[in-house]
Amino acid sequence: MTAAATELLDYDEVIAEFDPVMGLEVHVELCTATKMFCGCPTAFGAEPNTQVCPVCIGLPGSLPVANAKAIESAIRIGLALNCSIRPSSVFARKNYFYPDQPKNYQISQYDEPIAYDGHLDVVLADGTQWRVEIERAHMEEDTGKSLHIGGATGRIHGASHSLLDYNRAGVPLVEIVTRPIVGAGDRAPEVARAYVTALRDLLKALDVSDVRMDQGSLRCDANLSLMRKDATEFGTRTETKNVNSLKSVEIAVRYEMRRQAAVLLAGGEVVQETRHFHETDGTTSPGRRKETAEDYRYFPEPDLPPVQPDSSWVAELATTLPELPWVRRARIQQEWGVSDEVMRDLVNVGAVDLIIATVDAGAAPEAARGWWVSFLAQQANSRGVELADLAITPAQVAEIIGLVDEGKLTTKLAQQVATAVLDGEGEPAQIVADRGLEVVRDDSALQKAVDDALAANPDIAEKIRGGKVAAAGKIVGDVMKATRGQADPARVKELVLAACS
Ligand code: ADP
Ligand code: MG
Ligand code: ZN
Numbered sequence: 001m002t003a004a005a006t007e008l009l010d011y012d013e014v015i016a017e018f019d020p021v022m023g024l025e026v027h028v029e030l031c032t033a034t035k036m037f038c039g040c041p042t043a044f045g046a047e048p049n050t051q052v053c054p055v056c057i058g059l060p061g062s063l064p065v066a067n068a069k070a071i072e073s074a075i076r077i078g079l080a081l082n083c084s085i086r087p088s089s090v091f092a093r094k095n096y097f098y099p100d101q102p103k104n105y106q107i108s109q110y111d112e113p114i115a116y117d118g119h120l121d122v123v124l125a126d127g128t129q130w131r132v133e134i135e136r137a138h139m140e141e142d143t144g145k146s147l148h149i150g151g152a153t154g155r156i157h158g159a160s161h162s163l164l165d166y167n168r169a170g171v172p173l174v175e176i177v178t179r180p181i182v183g184a185g186d187r188a189p190e191v192a193r194a195y196v197t198a199l200r201d202l203l204k205a206l207d208v209s210d211v212r213m214d215q216g217s218l219r220c221d222a223n224l225s226l227m228r229k230d231a232t233e234f235g236t237r238t239e240t241k242n243v244n245s246l247k248s249v250e251i252a253v254r255y256e257m258r259r260q261a262a263v264l265l266a267g268g269e270v271v272q273e274t275r276h277f278h279e280t281d282g283t284t285s286p287g288r289r290k291e292t293a294e295d296y297r298y299f300p301e302p303d304l305p306p307v308q309p310d311s312s313w314v315a316e317l318a319t320t321l322p323e324l325p326w327v328r329r330a331r332i333q334q335e336w337g338v339s340d341e342v343m344r345d346l347v348n349v350g351a352v353d354l355i356i357a358t359v360d361a362g363a364a365p366e367a368a369r370g371w372w373v374s375f376l377a378q379q380a381n382s383r384g385v386e387l388a389d390l391a392i393t394p395a396q397v398a399e400i401i402g403l404v405d406e407g408k409l410t411t412k413l414a415q416q417v418a419t420a421v422l423d424g425e426g427e428p429a430q431i432v433a434d435r436g437l438e439v440v441r442d443d444s445a446l447q448k449a450v451d452d453a454l455a456a457n458p459d460i461a462e463k464i465r466g467g468k469v470a471a472a473g474k475i476v477g478d479v480m481k482a483t484r485g486q487a488d489p490a491r492v493k494e495l496v497l498a499a500c501s
Helices: 011-017 068-080 185-206 246-265 311-318 325-336 340-348 352-360 365-383 394-405 411-422 428-435 443-456 458-465 469-482 489-499
Strands: 018-029 092-095 105-108 115-123 129-141 145-149 161-165 172-178 218-228 238-243 273-278 283-289
Touching: 011 018, 011 185, 011 246, 018 185, 018 246, 068 115, 068 129, 068 172, 068 185, 068 311, 105 129, 115 185, 129 185, 185 218, 185 246, 185 325, 218 246, 238 246, 238 283, 246 273, 246 283, 325 340, 325 352, 325 365, 340 352, 340 365, 352 365, 352 394, 365 394, 365 411, 394 411, 394 428, 411 428, 443 458, 443 469, 443 489, 458 469, 469 489
Parallel strands: 238 273
Antiparallel strands: 018 172, 018 218, 092 105, 115 129, 129 172, 145 161, 218 238, 273 283
């Protein structure tokens, strides 16, 4: 996809020669019911161009009205990021022509964003804390989507024609921009990932967005430049657009560090441009030369009044902030009594919230933990999905654990039930009933299977009668097979030994 000739410097050499400077811009689509400036619905995945009206497709004479819920979400995001909230902020027109932007301008905020000067503390893998300074969080509207037909991998290059879907045009966005992150050195890629992860968790806890990077409701652009060790000014940056997973954020930053270092060491100059990230091979390639703010001819949006949130309203919103995810995590760790290391693993596999929800649904913490980190983690792995995206809910897991606790299912049977749920066969209780999976409690049924197995293996039966208790294992195995795993092995063993005594 990208020129094979792109030179990359060894990472260690990059670090020896340069300091990276990073700036992260995160766009988050708010999960309001309606768009930023009109009443159109915002649901993801609808038929193209069914969620549009004169306002969001920019017909002449239509007038925008700001969505109060979106303003509320923007303020809560600002507060959660320790920002100041501006008593009066204005919308601005950012002018540019692009086919997915039907008005030929985007309503955004420019020099008076609603929230500014904040910070977010993030925790790195080794437990150290890193403070990321937030420059601003501002409100804007999303663009539509172009679909390029006929070219390779959906790119416009080589396409025969393009289709436009304006359903997303006008969906409320908050853009969160960091100040330049300096001094991270070799940890810059890790800081980038940790920051986007912490931000995602925070936005999720605030319940303001779906934060689905794969569906584009959370999108990250990574700005990166390098400074020579002795330099006093920042170097020229590139902006890698729409990096669509947490892992990719880390990969993209690392790649740009290695690429820019090779350019600079060869005596070249870094071009200020946007770059595309390629999920398939983790590389970036040139996009467009970067416009400067002047090119956009920003001016105050004449059709919208300033946003002037009442200070008492802001104070009230401050009381609605949820317990911060990392504070909550520390509290949960205490409650569960697990080590830092175990907790970090649980966080890394994305199991914490799932375990909490499973416990809330009635399971014991230990059983809940066991299910998510072993059997279900294996299932996620083999199915190639994230733990949270498995087709089983914490309530269903709790129900299955309950069936084991009641002795209705053995662990093996419970795993069969969970697998069936994952395969979309229905609810646990239904699956147990449909497949007749319950543990056979009825001794008379078991007795028959035991007698059959002993009769089929007279030599082994003889050994057991002679006192070789270990030989019973084979008979128990046969009975378990005959009952399709539905017997309680301990009870079967008792019955076998009783039959041979
Ligand atoms: P743009 O409109 O170009 O996207 P923004 O101000 O929205 O600009 O975002 C630029 C981002 O890049 C910010 O996070 C900022 O901190 C960061 N940044 C600015 N200068 C540099 C630089 N020289 N190297 C790396 N990052 C930078
Ligand atoms: Mg920007
Ligand atoms: Zn509309």
